[in-house]
Amino acid sequence: MHRHIRTVDDVLALLDGLFAPDADRWTERAGDWWDGFYEDRDREVPFFVAKPDENLAGYLERGLITPGRALDVGCGPGRNAIFLARNGFQVDAVDISATAIAWASERGEGLDIRFRHGDAFASEGSYDLIYDSGCFHHLPPHRRISYLALLDRALKPGGHFALTCFTAEEGTATPDAELYRQTGLSGGVGYQPDELRWIFQHLTEVELRRMTDQPADSATFGKPFLWTALFRDR
Template identity: 65%
Template sequence: MDRNIRTVDDVLTLLDGLFARDADRWTADAAEWWDGFYADRDKPVPFFVAKPDENLVTYAERGLITPGRALDLGCGPGRNALHLASLGWEVDAIDLSPAAIAWAEDRAREAEAKVRFRCADAFALTDGDLAELGGPYDLIYDSGCFHHLSPHRRISYLAFLDRALAPGGHFALTCFAAGEAGKVGMGSEVPDAELYRQSRLHGGLAYTAESLRWIFSDDGLTEIELRRMRDEPAESSAFGEPFLWTALFRREAQSS
């Protein structure tokens, strides 16, 4: 007979197990699935292109963010990390998948870019790990990680932001957008409770603008911009798909 629930972490681990048949989990044992996903670098996946997100490009162009210490969370093949490095940021980038990190490192060598890549689970990083990496950060950028989290892991995500984002720093993300005016987006719109009944995340979760504001704006974060990603043509130097939200928040600076 097991009586193994004593802490919040014990509860989160138990809930992780409910999605054991689902590949889309933000846990260390998902690395093998993601390695398979990144194994074929020629696969026609939109975000495999070597282009930064168009919203990230505009943040810098408009002066909304200025170079400092940045963390690319769930960096994949490293396209946004390389862009930040080219702008003068000191960049760390982490991902669960060794295959993704290897690809990102190859791109960095080709571009002669200085980025520190690490294969890691962000939720398992200790304060010492963060200090070793270079945190806390002036910018945490997440392009497509958050929408693969199971609902209970939003708690872990917010706790990570609280530890890793510097006062006055910016947090930005892109994630699946829920359908508007009858047009369904690419992410699942199944309610949170039903996800647990089905033990599936359906390839990623869609969010409304209101749900993103509810999750993040009451955590010491002020919304700077929240909009759909612009649709970028193939010849563009930036990546853009309109089925994604882009959001930029700023953490309150500590009072003197």
């Protein structure tokens, strides 16, 4: 980053450094952490199982979304990207963890999915659906600006944005300013429904509810400590 601030990108890069002082950019430290998280594939982590989110499966079953081009933001081991591809979507899936992308690529071999290791905010293209299961609540507050810019740039007119993120019971309710003082997210940011509506106010809400708990033998993943939200571009 330049010594003097000139652009919004310069400000964001400065805040990345304040938030993660041991890395030039927040994404570098986060990528290293998630590589370690995904390294042991045998860990008993519920969302390691190759099941799609129950809300995503429900959107398709109810006709709220239809096949088209999709971007899976923070795709992890690819469970939702694989579900979308198997149901007629052309999928781009991105994650900052190279370990997760390697695993997802193995799982999704032969399907119409383009997996990419890198920064989701650098994604290029135009999408009928942008899906995020568990990325948004791990972003430092200033990167919500980059997130909204991605939606503005990449979501087609009339397209859908779907989000799964922490409730306030699961994630931290610490104010944004305090997160920078402690230089960490305490595991992730928890949101209230009205906060999500305020952040994504440029979109039309289709549905916002708590995720439905799913039994172990279910074909889908669901935990009630998560919000599910579906928005449509106006």
